[in-house]
Amino acid sequence: MSMEKPETSGSYTGLRRTLETLPSLYYRDRLHHDRELRSIWYRHWIYLCRVDAIPQPRAFRTFEIGDQSIVVVRDEGGALRAFHNTCRHRGSILCAASEGILDSDHLICPYHRWTYSLSGALLRTPNVRPAADFDPARHNLYDVALKVWGGFLYVNLAGEEPNAFEAAFDPHPATLENWPLETLAVAHTYRRTLSCNWKIFWENYNECLHCPGVHRELSRLVPIYGRALMSEHDDPDWAAHRDSADPRYRGGLREGALTWSLDGKVHGPQFSTLSEAERRAGFTYLTMLPSMFALGHVDHVRVVSLRPLGPEATELTAQWLIPPEALRSKEFDLANIVDFAVRVLEEDGAACELNQRGLRSRRHESGVLMPPEYELHRFHDWIRRQLDRAGDA
Amino acid sequence: MSMEKPETSGSYTGLRRTLETLPSLYYRDRLHHDRELRSIWYRHWIYLCRVDAIPQPRAFRTFEIGDQSIVVVRDEGGALRAFHNTCRHRGSILCAASEGILDSDHLICPYHRWTYSLSGALLRTPNVRPAADFDPARHNLYDVALKVWGGFLYVNLAGEEPNAFEAAFDPHPATLENWPLETLAVAHTYRRTLSCNWKIFWENYNECLHCPGVHRELSRLVPIYGRALMSEHDDPDWAAHRDSADPRYRGGLREGALTWSLDGKVHGPQFSTLSEAERRAGFTYLTMLPSMFALGHVDHVRVVSLRPLGPEATELTAQWLIPPEALRSKEFDLANIVDFAVRVLEEDGAACELNQRGLRSRRHESGVLMPPEYELHRFHDWIRRQLDRAGDA
């Protein structure tokens, strides 16, 4: 998805027809929202946190996805496990705290002390001898598929046969293979609740038509954004500038800038493993619908993630990842990168909230897409496919 | 509607049978409420504000009717225009502020800068060249019908073929033709949210059975109200008093009173254009369902308007209109007229809230109407007709 360059140069990326957006109802209706939870959020890989947020054996964290509570725990062998945060007996929550360290290598229900191994097996039902027909093996915790990639932790609530993990990335996860993702540490976290549907945020992410009007500083840093384009082939007249090296036509950062920061400069170590092209571009996107995207820069990686709180509310989290040694360095200027991106996020958040408010009009059954909104169209098609597949409406 | 005198003297106005009210469900149920929004509030002429609240070219205000946001703007030629406050592109809200002055003679969407003339025509889609099949003329703002009468501004969300405007008044708008409505200025505004369905307020407005118990001072000022009657023919025994000049039988203000005020007196100019009968009556009602009524007095006009906030919440606004020269006069005693009517409104509001609370009883499927509640019956019939016509349930 999103702002990556098309793989072949030479063809115009824009839409050739005026297409409809999704129906306005999809952004406001509670029943439709429940349908999206079931067909998207409970079926796809969802980013939860960095693995080092659950650093040691017996450490656990709980997460909410829609109205589902998930507990992730690190077992004695260091492996991470995820379960529905629910006891198999009468359905009590298992871990009431949002994070902590278990007292033992068991998950013990606080209500009747049912005791599970950290791989989810029911070990004991204290104080009671079950009836003869009781099969403990059929009362293990409800397990949740879990993957770790690049130090990022994902779960999938689909139960059997979750979607292929690698196919969930757009483009391929190898896009960020030159970044030492596993080794990075969280330098800063920003969190905010947006008064908009989660899809509105992705739509905003998927076009740069709004950039000149909404993001003044970002449009100076990334000159092609100032032309309302994501990349060079979004311009129907791209061929006229095919020999220009000007970032207004080529994409990438403005002359002299190295990273997304207030001054465009780097105050700290740069990743030594990047290619010359990655260094020149200044930023590389990797997307994983519906819950996250990451942006690799020469000195840091930013990951932005979403969680739906309701049809008209979404939790947005951004994290800045840097090498641990930079974290400890005095010269590293964290505010320089954080403040810049927070500004962009807040501009986007405000635009998303305006978009949500206008969708209440009964006359506005749907909107229209302009040629450079080809990624929105792709996103809308993806949404439609998930809903079709789910079937249950 | 309401407290006007019947056009012919000589016949008893009361109901001759005990009739049922609307079902209690109509006052509590969210789905029924949505149906009333669609069949009544989004189909009828709705009062928004005085025209001088949008005084100059480029001035705008936004209003909420149900969950619809409407923007009203005055164009360069001085004409008022109303639109759904929604951009045709991806549905962003156009004017985020509740009021203001535009920077130009355009309405510009804050998200992608789509630019409309003040008559709603799409003029430009900045930063983008639309696809060949894009027809700007099919992407003008969603227009909303607008009327101005007597300095009052009304809109109608019905789209094509809104109801006839004059027929919306009860009785005829000429009822207030002797008042210089266009020239009046707002001297005071009172606003309150009532915890009741909007229809409860109109029911309260449509009978005076509650007057002796609820409005002690009003019942002294208008003696026939003290007899629980709206006008003389509401009394089955009216013929026995046909020759009496006593306002207890005739209606109108008590001896010596001239207007609705704490002392019944006038402290300022009187309208010179009223008829002797209007002057003697002391008040003249004009109603426009579902959103407003106006009450003409010898020295001021009061307009009361409603907006539904949900099945059990209604916003009530009252405005006192007086000649601009009275507004500037030192002798004019505004509190004398405002405080009296606020007292009456607050008594009515408290009664309405008690009525709402009792309607939750499962046993109370509907209530009964007494003979003097003939205007309530007319109101209920009007409601039933709107719902029938809407069809969609």
Next chain:
Amino acid sequence: MSMEKPETSGSYTGLRRTLETLPSLYYRDRLHHDRELRSIWYRHWIYLCRVDAIPQPRAFRTFEIGDQSIVVVRDEGGALRAFHNTCRHRGSILCAASEGILDSDHLICPYHRWTYSLSGALLRTPNVRPAADFDPARHNLYDVALKVWGGFLYVNLAGEEPNAFEAAFDPHPATLENWPLETLAVAHTYRRTLSCNWKIFWENYNECLHCPGVHRELSRLVPIYGRALMSEHDDPDWAAHRDSADPRYRGGLREGALTWSLDGKVHGPQFSTLSEAERRAGFTYLTMLPSMFALGHVDHVRVVSLRPLGPEATELTAQWLIPPEALRSKEFDLANIVDFAVRVLEEDGAACELNQRGLRSRRHESGVLMPPEYELHRFHDWIRRQLDRAGDA
């Protein structure tokens, strides 16, 4: 229901098969909750208050059951009467205050002064002569069945043919016949809103599997609870201890304890009318689904009652009843009994809230019952029967 001893000794009480609980949906879904209000709360006898809370003629109190407001008033002859708190005219609430003393021996609607006798008969419709077809006898207040037993006041909203009153108790109301219930006074009231479905509280009440883990002090005071059992025949191996006098096997209070209090001791008068067995047991339960249970001790009676506030919220009230002379005695140590039971109630409340939270998991369609949860199974069967009988879903 609940922790009473089985009437015949000699048979094991536990379930012999692993049974399913009610569906998780029953604890979260608003539509299902409305169905339970209709089929349970509006059909069964519901405990409201002690009769002395409405002490004198003309005293009244209003109560909410689900979304129904009920007024209970004491008439001039001292009899208690209950009505829907709704006027038959246009449905206004009759008594807006939660308690008070009427000005006369009439219930008068605050809106239009319709006047009812304290037995609910419509006496007058002030200010209006009804139409000829109006039959006052068909416009009496909506009456509500009312019973008083042991100084406790109950109502039943079922209208005609409410359930048999005595059959509502479990076991029989005579269970507490040795306690002078009518004469007791309320010494203390505790009230709290629990974030759980009302049935979760009853499930907690109906088993002691949670006792060792949740109630440390109660498990010391009642040693068999420390073994996770409610009574001796809950133990599949009960026969092995049939000759033991140890309260670990027999039930009842620990050696030396007399009542449910912090120190197990009594600081005040004991009821002289109890049997030796009742005295030795230390507590005797009487249950009345869905709204209350009472617990008789040697020095006090505790009554715990519930009111559903929504699918995930329940109001819990506990009252401590003691002889009026103990209330006036200096030596009586109220905190000793109150603090102990509040601790137990708060432990139970916290467990109930954990249980509610975990029920949101989509994987947890229902839970399982262990052998000692036979009373839960009885409770679930009771719920299923009420829902079946109601039919309307």
